[in-house]
Amino acid sequence: MTEETITLEVTRYRPGHDREPRTESFSVPYRKDWVVLDALNHIKDRVDGSLTYRWSCRMGVCGSCGMMVNGVPKLTCSAFLRDYHPGPIRVEPLANFPVIRDLVVALDDFLEKLRRVKPWLIRETEKPVAEGEYRQTPAQLDAYKQFSMCINCMLCYAACPVYGLAPAFVGPAAIALAYRYNLDSRDEGYRVREPILSDSVGVWECTFVGECSVVCPKGVDPAAAIQRSKVAGAKDWAMSVLMPWGGRK
């Protein structure tokens, strides 16, 4: 009996050789416990060693292997062939990013934005290590925990129509991470991050399409972070206009 196969239609692009990205079809064994990444590894090991993509942990936590699968941003290590049976399965690089080669996109823009939102604990005075930990109750932890689960996989940027049209937009993951620190009971950096989030390419750019939260593989819900940041920013603005002391907390 011949083994059942499934077809992958993979985007190929070699800079300096291809003027435009093209599609190449590969027939791979159809195995119910295989994910799309297993199929790509099969192609690379056995068919075409030049197929280019990123991957590492194959357990949905390192964030390397995001691609468009049938037009939807997915971690290919968690996208099972059986969910796309009988195929074909279209595998493309993440949308909204410059393509370096085949399925590999450039992340420089995100890394620059991540640094810009200051995703680290900001304190007016640092407590010496010898004095022990900052106390934080389980409820205080729960207030930001969800937003700390971001694996930087970039699926939300690939799904975001605003980022596609206005690449200067800080974008879902970076805003969610800024918000994560703003919500952390140990942090005192809200005043420093707020102007970054409120400027012209910050939270106000978002038109609340909500696709970012739909595609997030870790349930981070960046759309909620963006909306709640807007509320906080608007409240700050109103306070600064209406209150005699400028709304300082």
Added chain:
Amino acid sequence: MPGNDAHQHDVLIIGGGGAGLRAAIAAVEESGRLSIAVLSKVYPMRSHTVSAEGGAAAVMRDNDSLDTHAKDTIFGSDFLADQDVVEAFVKEAPGQMIQLEHWGCPWSRDPDGRVSVRPFGGMTVNRTLYAADKTGFHMLHALFQTSLKYDSIVRYDEWFATSLLVEDGRVCGVAAVNVHDGTVSAITAKAVILCTGGGGRVFPFTTNAAIKTGDGMALAYRAGAPLKDMEFVQYHPTGLPGTGILITEAARGEGGHLKNKDGYRYLQDYGLGPPTDKPVHRKMELGPRDILSRCHMQEYQKGRTFEGPHGHYVHLDLRHLGEKLIDKNLPFVRELAKNYVGIDPVYEPIPVRPVVHYMMGGISTDINAKTPLEGLYAAGEAACVSINGANRLGSNSLTELLVFGARAGRSAARHALERPAVKSNPVAQLVSDERKRLDSRFLRADGRERIADIREAMQKAMEDGCGIYRERASMEATCKILRELRGRFARIGLSDRDAVFNTELIAALELDSMLDVAEAVANSALLREESRGSHTRTDFPKRDDARFLKHSLAYRTPDAPRIDYLPVTITRWPPEERKY
């Protein structure tokens, strides 16, 4: 291959995982005048630290003591740990945990706001801090995000170091490929720290990510540094069949049970009982990993394991813990089991089997993370410092990468402050030679050997000869096969000749690293004629302190590695029989 040579730093760190980032921050804090560089073949947040689940051990409570943590670690190591190093390790561990807390790590908390601690295998008291069951992920992202605030840390993301530059006996940088454009450049520094992790990918079935190919170990080894205690490879008792995805020991710390095909908690038959409903430290499912993995194999030999499409397995049963506790403390376990084996652990037991997880061995360093090569340091799984000896206790490795990552950063920074700048003429020559080597060996080579064929043959040989149970004949066969594969590797042929993002070239370089690591493991194992910790010989079933209470050191030669030995440092805990 073109390239430029204008990259100069004081301290260069290879690897951007937990140890590398901790080293970078420690180096910056040692002196703000130093230029620090972190070079990694992946973006730092992709590093394998991200996959660590269960937690990090440190003495945080009054019912615990540094001596107890030290004794548990030494006992767990089967007395092969250096006891002076273990004492320094347990002493600095609590401060490192608090430092990470101050950097925002979302540790799980008790109702009073203190960081929580959970039980872990081989530990006498609850001392494992955790962030649910994504501890490594949270630690890595806290370190990475914190590192972004330092302007003096420069990153080389997606660069691959191909060789150490050694001038006049001193390590003075690396030659590295920028994966994005294929250029090969010198990155010079007065001190280099290797934090590249272990090499679990030399085995076919492992929890380790694809990037765990022992590159840093191979860099040091080729430059003449010895690899210490490489025969000790840890099998984690609970991986998912097929993929090898890790199901954390915390699942047992929280009270999970291991059951054979008869639903029987078999560990009680191997001296780990009596079985109790609530977990008891160091008993049953909280026994150490080497022993639990051997128990699994013995159950298999007795015909008491399940048989599935991916081989034998047993059940990890969490059902009695209830949905609430599982969702609070083990949400990732639930997610992984649902996604990858279609099992919801709230309602069904999880199929598990032993899987290669960690290398106790690595680049030989002293207590300050310094290797025998001047200017070269190492920390984390890439190094062997050595606190893990013949068997690491779960939750000591995340602590290790903080304690010794920080020590490496400080040591390297102090070294760099005392050193003059690196001379550029010899470096230019070294890099020019390296460009020619990479061109002729890989990009212009017309061999016919495939990477995947050699890699799979290596992995099979390692599983056949260096698995949970070992004996002379199969290890000799493995050593011989690995030599032959080294010969075949010289005839490798790539189908990808492009400069831009050539992942096939990287795969070839990684295979080159793995072949070195595999030979060090197999040859060190062959010569250790005793059973100790993870190294279990059916032909030498007893520990033999008279002959082997010593570290092995593997040195690279043009042929098989040369194995030498180094005494173990004993301070206050004389070797005794290891019984739980």
